[in-house]
Amino acid sequence: MLYFAGIDIGSLCTKSLILNEDDAIIGTSIKRSGAAYRGAGEDALNAALKDANLKSEDLNYIISTGYGRSRIPIADEQITEITCHARGSSFIFPEARAVIDIGGQDSKVIEINSKGRVLKFVMNDKCAAGTGRFLEVMAGSLDIDLEQMSELAKQSKKEVQISSMCTVFAESEVISLFAGGTEKAEIASGIYRAIARRVTGLASHIVSGKKVTMTGGVAKSKGMVWALSKKLKTELLVADDPQIIGALGAALIAKTKFNNL
Amino acid sequence: MSEYKLNRLETTKLIGNIVDKHWASLRHAKENGEKVAWCSGPVFAFPYAMDMKCHFMAGYSAYAGGRGAAQQLLEIAEEDGELIDACSYHKLHMGMAAAMRKNIPVRKDVILPLPDLLISGRLCPEMSHYAEGLYRKMGVRVTGVDVPPPHQKSEIKYFEKYVERQIRESLIPALEEVCGKPFNYDRLTEILIVLKETAMLRNECWEYLKLKPSPWTLWDYGVSIAPVFYLMGSPEAVPYYKKLKAELADRAAKKIAALEPEKSRVYWDGWLPWAFLGKFSRIMCKLGMVPLVGRYPWEFFPHPETIDTEGDPVASFVKQVYSNGGQAKDNMPSLNLPVIQNWVEDYKIDGLIMFSSKSCRMWNLGHNDFIAAIERQNGIPGVVIEGDMVDTRMNSFAQIETRLEALAEMIEARKE
């Protein structure tokens, strides 16, 4: 049996996935990246190997992706997360023609073809609004965790606007709303809608009329998926574990690369 | 409960209808077989003289902003590829055009018919980009008029001649071609006569802003600006200002202030924040702060009170933009500083608010230098606040409130 690994070193989390030659996922892991990307990549890979009951010698090809991709000496090759998310998404949802990946420090909207090839992409990397980090900061200023925020947002009855695009300004806006007596639930839903607006601005011309999947850690947040589907007026396809899609794509590309050697 | 009480004027309640009528007549122009122009820069008197219905770029933006439609149009524009940091007036127009092109449902009162002629007054080299954008996307005919702001007094006459010649050689022939008839100079004169009368009444109203306490505010004047500008020549203009003047005279006699008690009097620099007049007003009221005078409404606009209605209408139209004020004193800060310094005395100003727009760089370069120079000469403090005229996302009211509170504290400290 041949085995392939993908390692996705993101700004917040490192994900690893092992695939066998029959395209079965046999091991995964997700860990906080921390400051030392190099260690994080290897830790995550070892955890995935353990999950798959394999040793590193069993692996035939390894591809690294994500911001830390160039800091993994054991990887045979590096591919950007854009290409990997495209490939991984297409594997899970062959009907998808667009991918929205909201990660820790940026968001990307990718147009793909039926083979999971990237046709076009746009990326927001200059401001934190529309990123996982933004959500974390906002949850922090409400003194709740991300799961609670998702739950709270559903209970919101009124629509409040969080208009600032800058994390720092948005935080002061949230604090002043809170101080002014606005309910946490309303603020939470306002935060999701703010991100949805930002991402929609980036996404709408790519996603319109297409089946869209959402990937990345932020896709785990039900509140976010809800707000974004509503704003884009389309049902979003979300994998059981959307956070692992980048690593999955990397492993799939590793297999292709290995077969082409 | 605020310790300050805002007394709203009765007259300004009438403006909404007058303005709505204007935009409605534009929306229905095509059905009535009328020609439509869109215009940036101060030259819309010329299509009016040809009985065209005319949009004015910043006027439309203020209207759409005031209607609360700006955010949606901006987002439509961005979804159509416009960049977030670009001029928001430009983007509003591109958003409106995209909504038309793609049939995106938006409120009907902010959608205008595409023009037969776009007049790109290049007063600002950026805001005229919408004309190029619409030309490229929708093939609308454009004629440009370069309207450069002078930097020195010696340039005023020379620029005036340049603009006058462009109007005669490019704009008027283009209008004649589009409308298929000779240019109506008599109608232009008629418009200018009404405009002049309106502006003279307006100037009398301005005098009331010098009273302490003032019976009205810059915000009141902001909403009253259309009759002396893009509604020039309209039959409602003179009656509106007569009524306004009477109301102000009455208030002055009865010593009724716009804000009671009037704690501090401030100067407002930069564009008026059209979509947020109410929000700013609430913040300033809480601080007892009254905005009274500003470069944009005073000097950015031409000075129609100086029009020579007996003379050549084209020449006298241009003269009010250059020799007699307007552009000449305003757009270039070097010529502007002494004007503001005089206002600080005339209007008994206690502090300066420099509204620095993040999407328009017309006024914001030099804001801190203005504060420094005015503080040196007139001894009053000032703050810069950052925001946008119509884009909610660029205004952080929590930050703005803090800065305005700080200004109020600085003003208090100077008084002690």
Add this chain to the structure above:
Amino acid sequence: MKQRALNQCMKVSGDPYGYLKEWKGNNNKKIISCFAMNIPEEIIHAAGLLPVIAWRSNESVSIGHSHVASFNCGLTRSFIDDVLKEKLNFLDGVVINRMCLQAQGIPFILEQNTKWANIIYMSLPALYGSDCIRDFFKSELDRLIIAMEKCSGNKITTGKIVNSIEIYNHNRKLLSDIYEIRRKNIGIISAREMLSIVHSSMIMPKEENNKLLLEVIEELNLKVAEGNHKSGIPVVIYGSLCQTPHPELLDLIENTGMVVVDDDIFIGSRYFVNSLDISDDPIESMANRYLSHIPPCPTKGDYKSNWSTYISDIMNKNKAKAVITLMIRYCPPHMCAYPDDQINFEKKGIPEIMLEVEHEIISLEQVRTRLQSFVETIGGI
């Protein structure tokens, strides 16, 4: 490989202050900064002055912050910052053209904060076409002539302007020859090196730069013979109006599998395309150059030419596969013009990616990801 001349260009471009201060020490001449595009330098040169193009320095803005908000372009912020830090004291004046609102606001800040005697503000027309525009353009040049005569104390004659045009035309010719060498020998010179060559011409006196460029050409010809040049997907870069893109950004483009074969950036071919006619009426020649639609420029009201078409012509000429837009952040003319270009590239099936250039580099890592993905996309992974 011998590259003395190229190294000299890199040195001048890397430290314009050092070069100009030394030059001024050796030559008793006044230096006039041109801000930034389309200033008719020949007139300044004909007055016996040294015109230099204003540049964005490599330093972070510090005291400039209190005069120019962060949402203004890098050149404006950096230039004002350098003025306030007194790094530009060797300048004797500045000529600014009204090409955007930021340029419009700069004279005031300079007047408030410097003692420069020569702050010249020009209002070159923002439109093309009519006789009226042409006449106004020429009268603006007359005003510049008077101002420069006053600044230098020298009379500017027609003969002197013609002579300056000849020197400038020679410089334009040499720069375009260098571009031609690159076109025929892709990868022979890096985008960073090309940037420094054009930049050196914007700083040095043209007479000296012409000699240096001749040497650069000799060096490149030797290198042609050596062969073995960098290869990659051929791309054209365009945009970057008024100011230098970060050399690191250009390196990144060429380190992710692409090679720049031509450009339409200000510190690039936009500076030297279109030589002037030599005639008895040099002012008319300047009007002809300035009022032609080439290269298309978003700072002007242009209802005829189309920038993206001009770029795709450059691509065809170079058999380039993709285009990279360098967008100076907070350059409103370019921000307003770009969406249509983007649509046109897409319609024509030209792969295009836009990179924003900020004065302070925020994250090259993210740009690397973008570029690498772009290459993966056009390479078909």
